[in-house]
Amino acid sequence: MAKKKQPYFLFLKSLQAKDRQNGVNRDLSHYQAKAAELWNAMSHQERRPWIDRANKANLTTTVPVNFNGGEGRQSRAVSESQASLMEAVNLNDQALQEVDVLKRSCDLVNHVLNGIPVEELLSKKFFIVSSNVMVVTMEKDYYPVELGIMSYNLVGGIEAKMHDFVNPGPVPTGYMYKAKSHCEATHKIPLVPLPEAIPFTSEAYETLLTNITIFINDSKVRIGSQDKYVLFAHGDQCNQVYKCFEYLASRSNSDDFIKLFDEGRFSVIDLAVLLKQLLEVSGSPSTLFVCQDALNKVAYDFCPGSCDFHEEIDNNYCALGFARRLLYKFSDHVLPSFGITPVPDKHLPVVDDSAIRCEAGPLMDEELYPRRSAGGSRSVAGSVLRDVTSGSWDARSVTSNDSRFNPEDRLRDVMPVPGIVPSDPRRTGGIGRGVRPN
Numbered sequence: 184m185a186k187k188k189q190p191y192f193l194f195l196k197s198l199q200a201k202d203r204q205n206g207v208n209r210d211l212s213h214y215q216a217k218a219a220e221l222w223n224a225m226s227h228q229e230r231r232p233w234i235d236r237a238n239k240a241n242l243t244t245t246v247p248v249n250f251n252g253g254e255g256r257q258s259r260a261v262s263e264s265q266a267s268l269m270e271a272v273n274l275n276d277q278a279l280q281e282v283d284v285l286k287r288s289c290d291l292v293n294h295v296l297n298g299i300p301v302e303e304l305l306s307k308k309f310f311i312v313s314s315n316v317m318v319v320t321m322e323k324d325y326y327p328v329e330l331g332i333m334s335y336n337l338v339g340g341i342e343a344k345m346h347d348f349v350n351p352g353p354v355p356t357g358y359m360y361k362a363k364s365h366c367e368a369t370h371k372i373p374l375v376p377l378p379e380a381i382p383f384t385s386e387a388y389e390t391l392l393t394n395i396t397i398f399i400n401d402s403k404v405r406i407g408s409q410d411k412y413v414l415f416a417h418g419d420q421c422n423q424v425y426k427c428f429e430y431l432a433s434r435s436n437s438d439d440f441i442k443l444f445d446e447g448r449f450s451v452i453d454l455a456v457l458l459k460q461l462l463e464v465s466g467s468p469s470t471l472f473v474c475q476d477a478l479n480k481v482a483y484d485f486c487p488g489s490c491d492f493h494e495e496i497d498n499n500y501c502a503l504g505f506a507r508r509l510l511y512k513f514s515d516h517v518l519p520s521f522g523i524t525p526v527p528d529k530h531l532p533v534v535d536d537s538a539i540r541c542e543a544g545p546l547m548d549e550e551l552y553p554r555r556s557a558g559g560s561r562s563v564a565g566s567v568l569r570d571v572t573s574g575s576w577d578a579r580s581v582t583s584n585d586s587r588f589n590p591e592d593r594l595r596d597v598m599p600v601p602g603i604v605p606s607d608p609r610r611t612g613g614i615g616r617g618v619r620p621n
């Protein structure tokens with residue numbers, strides 16, 4: 184019976200084969216220590232060729248299969264169950280990859296938090312990023328059109344923000360329809376670049392990256408002999424945000440920025456991982472699932488705080504607004520464990536009670552009055568207040584768990600993830616992961 188090939192074993196063999204090509208013949212055990220060290224340092228992406236090779240090898244041979252729980256393990260030709268096996272391999276691969284990413288994220292966040300006394304942790308700056316893209320190509324190039332970055336700390340909340348529109352250059356050939364549909368369905372940033380957008384020149388991209396790295400300077404973590412930028416984003420956006428920055432770096436003139444990515448000194452981590460680790464530090468540990476769920480709640484989805492462009496067109500697929508709302512939800516979940524009282528505008532939306540009482544009149548139903556959401560209930564979002572205070576009441580801006588109140592259906596239950604077009608943008612439930620980027 185053929186033994187199932189393991190990716191690591193193939194990698195180990197390759198080291199031996201390389202030496203053999205050069206006329207050096209050594210026993211396999213000679214390479215074991217070195218191979219293990221190299222393998223452990225490799226990302227899933229770097230291991231990919233070996234995983235693929237192992238999968239391929241295992242498919243062209245036979246694999247052990249247990250029949251009816253009998254004692255003897257028998258083998259049969261793979262061709263009989265190739266499709267289901269391939270499916271299982273892919274799923275398993277995907278799961279492995281996710282576990283790998285998660286493990287690395289946890290390690291990195293531990294590194295970020297490592298050794299910081301709690302009193303310092305309370306004012307430690309974290310940087311939360313969101314992005315919007317024009318289109319994603321088959322080659323997985325993400326064309327950035329908007330970036331929003333928030334500087335946040337536990338005690339002070341949101342303390343600074345950086346926001347830019349980007350001209351990503353011409354629509355790539357063959358992607359006009361996709362780009363147009365995506366922009367129309369989500370952020371509505373026009374394909375003709377906005378006048379304030381960062382121009383599509385290497386100099387302008389370099390300047391933008393320089394400004395960003397100055398802004399996120401405190402996100403740097405010392406790992407070995409290198410400084411690494413560690414940013415946070417919604418779990419579904421980490422890859423997109425990373426790829427947007429990589430796009431800018433690769434088109435800038437700067438070797439320094441290109442190297443930043445080549446050397447893996449730029450990371451975007453799931454904010455839920457930070458939430459989980461912070462809760463652990465506070466002595467109120469929680470599971471990653473609960474943390475992800477907390478950041479996926481629809482609370483605050485219609486709060487103000489987007490950029491001027493998106494406020495103007497009343498569209499909440501704004502990179503800046505998304506980062507802000509994410510931090511409101513983050514604050515909701517983490518502050519009680521540290522005994523911090525949330526500050527409006529810093530940890531939660533501004534609520535102007537007096538304006539509501541004066542102008543909202545019949546809508547001052549206690550049920551509708553904005554209050555902090557508890558558990559899974561949805562809160563009435565702050566954008567209501569903005570609209571009231573500015574004199575243009577718009578019921579569409581309201582989300583509520585009150586069945587008697589009926590905001591326009593098309594906006595209810597929508598949790599937009601900027602830059603990502605879900606196949607069906609309407610969430611069917613209040614709990615669960617958002618839509619993953621392509």
Ligand SMILES: [Zn+2]
Nearest residue numbers: 490493501502
């Ligand atoms: Zn915006």
